[in-house]
Amino acid sequence: MILLGEGTVFTRDAKRPMIEHGAVVMEDTKIIEVGDFEMLRKKYPEADYVDAHGGIIHPGLINVHHHIYSALARGLSLTDFAPKDFLEVLEGQWFRIDKGLMNPNTKASAVATYLSCIQYGVTTIFDHHASYGEIDGSLSVIAEEAKRFGVRSCLCYEVSDRNGREEMEKAVAENLRFAQEAKKDPDHLTAMMGLHASFTLSSETLDYVVNENAENLGYHIHVAEGIADLEDSLNKYGLRTVERLYQKGILGKKTLAGHCIHVNDDEVKRLAETDTMVVHNPESNMGNAVGAPDILKLYNEGILLGLGTDGYTSDMFESYKAANCLVKHRAQNPGVGWTEVPEMLFNNNRMMAERHFSQTLGVLKPGAVADVIVIDYDAPTAMNESNINSHLLFGVNGSDVVTTISDGIVRMKDRELQGMNKKALLTEVRAEADSLWKRLNG
Incomplete structure (x- = not known):
């Protein structure tokens, strides 16, 4: 006691x-x-x-959209990388990094992230993982560190077509395998079906994922983060991004849609009527120059809207500050956001977490x-x-x-x-980061 x-x-x-x-x-x-x-x-x-x-x-605190796999990128300088738009950021940096990640690197990424979570008071996260250098078992590697550090974690693996059909199927299998593992410790671990974004997911792949998802795992997906996601959906399928995902059966109460920047009124209503959760990641949106979502519209439509970091940081107070400024900046109105943003962090995030963990989280009361x-x-x-x-x-x-x-x-x-040596942990993390950096720039 x-x-x-x-x-x-x-x-x-x-x-x-x-x-x-x-x-x-x-x-x-x-x-x-x-x-x-x-x-x-x-x-x-x-x-x-x-x-x-x-x-x-x-x-x-609770973070409803994180990227553990990005932890070893801090300070990294990649050769031949000078992005001019979001697609170049993805292809030149993040896809390159995740393709190089092996399970030892993934473990180090998890150690670095969970250490930061503990230091910043974050006790529950939803993570969206990718390590196409080594897919099999990668979510279990993260889960072991989640349990060691005591950070409740909802994990998924990012399904994408960008590395071919075989790798896509392995990614789906990793989600399904881990979902069975998480059932053994439901108080601390749970699983979703990770999807990258509409523009890296063909119709055939989405059909395959839905058919394989017999357990009806909720989906964790980036939605209309960059304008290219919308343009791809319109050009290839004649549908806006949210509508395409709706028609494929991706939306719903247990699905988490990240970003939702380039969405129109009809799409906002579709998100609301399907009770799909949406998560705002202000620093990432600004850093990637993709625009800012209309969180006031999303909030006022009754969507369960939460706050994440998208791997930019593990500090939820930092995200809180950025979200407060960005909503005012977008609206050109200093009087907005005072209610909505804290509601997202301190109330909605726990409601979102409770859709996946059958426990009472984010509140101090008996039980x-x-x-x-x-x-x-x-x-x-x-x-x-x-x-x-x-x-x-x-x-x-x-x-x-x-x-x-x-x-x-x-x-x-x-x-x-308590019970861990920070200096020793970071020494191990730096060694793995060094090996990854050499591989990426080799």
Whole structure:
């Protein structure tokens, strides 16, 4: 049993949003009580005490679109690479990298990513993986690190035609194989059917995937991220991207559509009527110069709209800040986004996660999973339940997370990893990155 306190508890539970001088009590993997610190300390004298040092006690964060495979690209300089548009970025960098990734590189990528997640207070992720250098078993390699670091993970492998029919079928098989493996540990792992994007998926491939997907896994796919995805769909099939995917049976309640930038009103309505989830990735969209989605339109249509990072970072507070600015910039209206963006991160992300994990996530209340973080933040102005999101937006970064607990296990305490040697881990990661870089530029 753990008693975490004393601090200002922001529960994300509408029934009791804030507790000053509060604490959280956890037993095994669940929260058993949230309340006044002094009262709980007297009630549970036998509990192991974890000092929150007066910080903000908050649910662990959730990232609904990540790319573990991109972790070893930080600092990488590729020969003959000077992209002028998004397709050149994909073909010259990301397709080149994922084609070179072997399972040892994938493991190192997972270590680097999950280490960052723990440091930034992220306890659940949805990852979209590609490693065409070695497909078989790659999701299991990631899953092992997910369990070691204690980051709940929904995994998939990116199906694409770009490396030929045989590799496409191997990718489908990897999704299906891992789905069976994930069933053995449903509290921590789950699976989706990964798809790259409409423009790298022929009609024959989509038909094959749907026919093979007997378990009705939800699909995790990039949708109309770049204008080329829309143009390809119109030129080849006479359909806009969302409509094409709808007609192929890809949309639905358990499907996650990344980006959705180049979509029109009819497509937004189609996403809404199929209850398809959409995830916004602001930094990636700006960095790739693909445009910005109309998240106000998506949100107001009733779509379950979440926030991710697309591999750009593991820091959800960073994504929160970027999303807040980008929605205002796109609308040319500084008054928008104040409600929608925090709703995406702190409410919708957990609702999306709960569609794939049959647990209560992202909230501090009895019965919820014991995923809890402590943020070192001493507010310079009054802080209460009505302005907490503003304090987090303007006053907090992922590096302000000092303690991370997942599944009732302390993973990081006062910025120190528990049971793992950070220096040794990063030494191994750098060695794998070096081998990959030499291969890519060889």
